[in-house]
Every structure is written in structure tokens, then in C-alpha cells.
Amino acid sequence: MNLMYKEKSVKTRALAWHAQPPTQDTKQVHIKEDPDPSLPTPLAEPYFDPEDTPGSIHDIPLYSSMPSSGEVIVRPLEDANILRFYGPAAKRLLLFDYDGTLADIVSNPTQALLGAGVHEAISELSINPKNRVYIISGRDRKFLQGEFCHTTHLGLVAEHGAFIRVPTSTEWQNKCQKYDMTWKDPVEFKMREFERSVPGSFVDEKTAALAWHFRNVDGIYAPRDQAAKLKTSLAETITSNWPVTVTDGKCVVEARLECIHKGQIVRDLLRDFEPDFVLCAGDDLTDEDMFQALDDSDVLKSNVFTVIVGSHGSDTHARWYLPNPEMVIRNIFMLNRADRSGDIEGKGEPLLNGLYSGSTPPLVHRTDLIR
Numbered sequence: 001m002n003l004m005y006k007e008k009s010v011k012t013r014a015l016a017w018h019a020q021p022p023t024q025d026t027k028q029v030h031i032k033e034d035p036d037p038s039l040p041t042p043l044a045e046p047y048f049d050p051e052d053t054p055g056s057i058h059d060i061p062l063y064s065s066m067p068s069s070g071e072v073i074v075r076p077l078e079d080a081n082i083l084r085f086y087g088p089a090a091k092r093l094l095l096f097d098y099d100g101t102l103a104d105i106v107s108n109p110t111q112a113l114l115g116a117g118v119h120e121a122i123s124e125l126s127i128n129p130k131n132r133v134y135i136i137s138g139r140d141r142k143f144l145q146g147e148f149c150h151t152t153h154l155g156l157v158a159e160h161g162a163f164i165r166v167p168t169s170t171e172w173q174n175k176c177q178k179y180d181m182t183w184k185d186p187v188e189f190k191m192r193e194f195e196r197s198v199p200g201s202f203v204d205e206k207t208a209a210l211a212w213h214f215r216n217v218d219g220i221y222a223p224r225d226q227a228a229k230l231k232t233s234l235a236e237t238i239t240s241n242w243p244v245t246v247t248d249g250k251c252v253v254e255a256r257l258e259c260i261h262k263g264q265i266v267r268d269l270l271r272d273f274e275p276d277f278v279l280c281a282g283d284d285l286t287d288e289d290m291f292q293a294l295d296d297s298d299v300l301k302s303n304v305f306t307v308i309v310g311s312h313g314s315d316t317h318a319r320w321y322l323p324n325p326e327m328v329i330r331n332i333f334m335l336n337r338a339d340r341s342g343d344i345e346g347k348g349e350p351l352l353n354g355l356y357s358g359s360t361p362p363l364v365h366r367t368d369l370i371r
């Protein structure tokens with residue numbers, strides 16, 4: 001990430017980003033200039049998809065590329081002056097997806113871990129009595145519990161909403177206890193067939209969901225075509241008999257109950273906590289349910305910050321974007337610094353100035369990074 005690169009205008013940048021899939025060539029559109037203090041501080045190169053690496057099959061944007069009106073609806077979070085709203089708020093709800101939002105995408109899911117400094121920052125954010133902080137993930141309970149074992153004030157949501165552990169509790173509530181789970185057997189049977197026939201793929205069995213991962217499949221096996229075949233096959237044989245939905249994640253096909261999704265969890269949290277400020281960051285299709293729930297909520301729109309992380313198109317319900325997990329973490333650092341400095345007026349300029357230049361502790365164990 002070279003922060004000395006600045007483009008002519010943020011609008012041009014955003015339009016170009018929406019209009020073109022990330023390619024090596026688009027990176028050359030950037031123009032090196034002297035910093036212009038009248039323009040917002042640049043984000044990292046928006047064309048760079050962390051997953052768009054040689055050999056990566058994740059080179060297709062998740063959503064469609066351009067709104068018909070040609071209008072850009074998602075803006076860089078740096079333009080939001082979030083501190084003006086965060087500072088004075090008394091009840092702040094902060095929601096973070098895990099993979100691709102807090103942790104960089106890596107080839108082995110067990111290696112997507114956060115550094116100690118990041119844990120401290122999340123802990124500081126969640127201990128703040130004004131804040132209620134949740135990680136809302138598709139991961140299972142075991143992973144989240146292990147990763148956040150020292151962060152007692154943090155709320156955890158596993159398997160897209162099937163399980164919730166509220167702050168300071170050690171007990172998980174099971175949201176799908178009352179549902180028929182017999183659908184899992186035929187889904188697993190089908191996914192195992194694909195696991196056997198597509199080398200490098202594997203099935204991730206969770207309590208209330210099943211996922212077929214294909215990130216590490218060699219291109220000669222046409223993994224995206226295989227994923228499409230699996231989805232069709234699951235749709236034909238299973239989802240017509242059970243209220244099960246099959247979603248497309250980042251190099252993963254996942255099946256779960258239709259009624260279990262991140263949006264429902266967000267609705268529950270809004271009802272219970274009644275926040276006057278919400279920050280919600282996610283990178284994936286399943287996070288759209290959260291953004292949509294917030295779009296529909298009664299919270300004052302100016303106090304709701306839905307943030308899509310990384311490459312995306314215009315079909316997102318998010319209003320803001322950040323280019324990568326590192327910038328999400330930097331924003332968390334900034335919110336903590338604002339609280340520490342007592343900047344409840346939210347003027348925040350010195351904090352914002354440092355946001356895109358200072359260094360943060362390592363986000364993940366770097367050995368497994370694929371970029």
C-alpha cells in the first residue's frame with residue numbers, strides 16, 4: 001500500500017473502481033502527485049483486491065459492477081468524519097465480521113489469526129462502557145472462542161447467527177435448537193462427493209452449517225464451475241425439501257438454515273440495546289444481511305455507518321467502504337484514541353490525520369498470507 005499515491009478525485013476513483021474488475025492494468029491509472037491538503041487523505045489503492053493474486057480464482061467481484069444511474073453510492077469511510085458521531089454517542093453498537101474484515105483472507109482458515117496488538121485494541125473498544133462490540137461471523141464457536149478467549153467484554157456470534165455469546169458471558173445460546181437439522185446429512189453427502197472428486201477442496205462441518213471450500217483448488221479443475229455445479233445440485237435435491245439456503249462466499253459454498261442469518265442477529269441487538277450510533281463492517285455477501293437490517297432500522301441514518309471492506313460492486317447495502325482489514329483495524333485504533341483523549345466533541349482532526357499514516361501491529365501471522 002503506497003499512501004503517497006493520490007488520484008485526481010475521489011469520485012473518479014470510485015467510479016473507475018466500480019466500472020472495472022481489478023486487473024494489473026487498472027493499478028496504473030494512479031497518478032503520483034504531491035499531497036494536496038484540500039483533498040481527503042487517500043485510501044489504499046482501491047483497485048487492489050487482496051484476493052486477486054496469481055493463481056487465485058477469486059477474481060470476480062461479488063456484486064454487479066455499476067448502478068444504472070451511474071451514481072456512486074458507496075463512499076470512502078475517511079470522508080465520513082465518523083468521530084463527530086461516535087464521540088457524543090452514549091450507546092454505540094460496533095459490529096465486525098471476521099474473515100476479510102478483521103483478518104486478512106488467507107489460504108488456510110486456521111491461520112487467519114489476529115496479532116496481539118489488534119486483540120488489545122478490540123478489547124479496549126469492548127471494555128468501554130458506552131460500547132457494545134460484537135464479532136458476527138460464519139465461523140464456528142470453537143474458533144471464535146479460541147481466538148477471543150481473553151476478550152471477556154466482547155460479544156460473539158458464530159455460524160452466521162446460529163449461536164450467540166453475549167458480552168461477559170461464557171455460555172453460548174443456541175438459536176437453532178428448535179429446527180429440524182436432518183437436511184445436513186444429504187448436504188454433507190453431496191459436499192463429500194465434491195471433496196473427493198475435486199483435489200484441494202475440503203468440507204468444513206459446523207453444527208448448523210456445512211461449507212465446501214475451494215480456495216486451494218488448482219485452476220485445471222475449474223473450481224468455480226465445480227462450485228456452480230455443487231450449488232445447482234444442492235438447490236435441486238435439498239433446498240426444495242428443507243428451508244435451507246446455499247450461499248456463495250469467498251471461495252466457499254455454504255448451506256445453512258434460511259432463517260439463520262446475520263441480519264436477524266443485528267435486528268435482535270438493535271432491539272435489545274437501542275443504540276444511538278452503529279458501526280458495522282463486513283466484506284461478504286452474508287454481511288449484506290446486516291447492512292440491510294441497519295438500512296431498515298430506526299436508528300438515525302446519519303449515525304449508522306455500514307462499511308463494505310475490500311472489492312465490491314454497487315449492489316451492496318453498505319454506505320461506506322474501506323479497502324482492507326488493515327484500515328478497519330486502524331479505525332478501531334482511532335476510536336480508542338478518541339475516547340482516551342476525551343474528544344467527545346468529535347473534532348478528531350489530529351486523530352484522522354494520523355489514521356492513514358501511522359503503523360499498526362501485525363494483523364495476522366504473516367507466514368500464511370497469500371498476497
Ligand SMILES: O=P(O)(O)OC[C@H]1O[C@H](O[C@H]2O[C@H](CO)[C@@H](O)[C@H](O)[C@H]2O)[C@H](O)[C@@H](O)[C@@H]1O
Pocket residue numbers: 097098099100104105106107108109110112136137138139140204211213215249250251252254284286
Ligand atoms: O463471516 P465470516 O467471519 O467472514 O466467515 C465466513 C467464512 O470465513 C472463513 O472462510 C473464508 O476465510 C478463509 C480464511 O481467510 C479463507 O481461506 C476462505 O477461502 C474464506 O471463504 C471460514 O473458514 C468459514 O467457515 C466462514 O464461514
